[in-house]
Amino acid sequence: MKQTSKRSVFPFTAIVGQEEMKLALLLNVIDPRIGGVMIMGDRGTGKSTTIRALADLLPEIDVVAGDPYNSSPNDPDLQSKEVRERIDQGEVLNIGKCQVPMVDLPLGATEDRLCGTIDIEKALSEGIRAFEPGLLAKANRGLLYVDEVNLLDDHLVDVLLDSAASGWNTVEREGISVRHPARFVLIGSGNPEEGELRPQLLDRFGMNVEVRTVRDPELRVQVVDQRTAFDNDPENFNANFKDNQIILQTRIIQAQKQLSKVIIEEDLRIRISALCGELDVDGLRGDIVINRAARALTAFEGRTEVNDDDVARVVASCLRHRLRKDPLEQVGSGDRVIKVFCEVFERGKPNDLSAFELVLNN
Template identity: 55%
Template sequence: MRLAFPFSAIVGQEEMKRAILLTAVDPTIGGVLILGHRGTAKSTVVRALPALLPPMSVVRGCRYGCDPDNDTRRCDDCRARIAAGEKLRHDKHPVPVVDLPLGATEDRVVGALDLERALTRGEKAYEPGLLARANRGYLYVDEINLLEDHLVDLLLDVAATGENVVEREGISVRHPARFVLVGSGNPEEGDLRPQLLDRFGLSVEVTTTTDLDARVEVIKRRDAFDRDPEGFTAKWASEDLDARKHVERARKRIDALKVPDAVLRDAARLCAAVGTDGVRGELALLRGARALAAYDGARAVTTAHLRTIAPSALRHRLRRNVLDDVGSAVRIERAVVDVLGAA
């Protein structure tokens, strides 16, 4: 198996790395949208993600990775096994990180008739697709702004319900499909549909660094990895393990974190100031700030956590203003200073 470039060895891009880590702490934050030019480690950070994810408990023999501790999110197969009196056992599996290629067919994404069983045994059976593999994990779409409209519609439906429903060719299947959607792309190649854009909890804009020392360090590390992947990965293994332990500890403490009403009011005031639609902006701010506080080991969520998360949680939710020629990040920075005060 090809080794992935270590997460901890990625130079700079702190906001992108933080956004990915926070979804590992709290998947309910929603997906992460990473926009930037080529060669800015967008795909690299996603490929490195599995090393940071603690293993999860999965019902033994389940094709959809059902959670043995969650009775409300079980597939039809697991429900049938329970109804038949079977006691479900469980195993530890790695958290899936699944690629959705741009050219994927709908059958490959949602699943389809198992042709081998149909031809050899004459049975109608369902072959799970990419959504089944990604359940309780991550679904990654590179160049997501170029994804075909019918696949975007499909992802929107599944994101809204948390289930994949397949009704075709005499097959009727319903299974859980809850995942963190990570999309990357070059904004110069096209925009995302507003409905899909709104589904991302956090967004990040990455650029090529102009710092000479940082660029040299990027070259050195990439060259070292290409020449000796095993040795380079081993060198950074302890740093990746530390990040994984931070994620595990944050998951255990996040539910006990206090969120003062004053912080919630600040979040609401900030979203009102920038004019976001609905309450998804406030929810993304709350969940992102809480996950950050848990990762940092804080006892409560503070305005400082809101200040850190605000650009990632809000920049993709701003309405376009043709009279304002500054970028969304600058507009967020102005609103943060106006509402929360200078840092």
């Protein structure tokens, strides 16, 4: 009997706590235009485990067989130039399926490794445009994960963010230019003790999540027990969460289809912009991201109209990294966002943050 070589991945639905991080990742999968997630927090808080679990959770996608960019068979915006030319010539494409790509960007990666390289010698001698795709090509229609992104060279972060925003990667050298689709969800993680990301770069991430070490003894024991059970018998552990995984995967697929039907009334959009103005947020990126994240959350819950609670649950992660820092202020940026939200939306401040969290099993 043929043995499977697929490595066991800790199931997303088995991860204990870190609700804000899980919510931000799910919303970006539902609507990649939100702009990615920056996860900052302590070491050993499950950042990498959660991200890999998300990639394993996602359903397979249709791709053009043999295409290095994971081109979509039917969406021109997600097709390489070569695939579009083949379609224009009337060629019938072979269609295959693949797991949503999950690409890790190592800290020591060069710009050529990230963007791809052009073989100049071959181009000049043979007249052939020989392009070696990079990590951005492999990440198209998937997830691109950068651990310790705050330690990555700023110019590489710029390239990543530009590609994530435009959905395209362009490589130019010696008068030769290659352009290919590079639409992916950019996920960065880091420990603030090892250095901060420049505000100009941090602002370009759609959402920012802060994760903390679990302090409750019972929850800590639960996390340890879960991990031990998985390490001892991954196959059986995953089997126990199979139904939950399928249910969540189905909700994601339905939310992606539902997204275009979700509306935000004008009054709510005005209050969102009033909140950003009250917090003195530069630019309009904050307004746009809140609108998109709230719509994605509404779709995830199977509704078609955004309400105040939807905004409440995403507002801190959409704005905390866009606030101007006051070194004398004692209140954290996330708490400041929630305080002003309650004032603008005329709500009493909650005793806890439960109103601002998503319970995945509701």
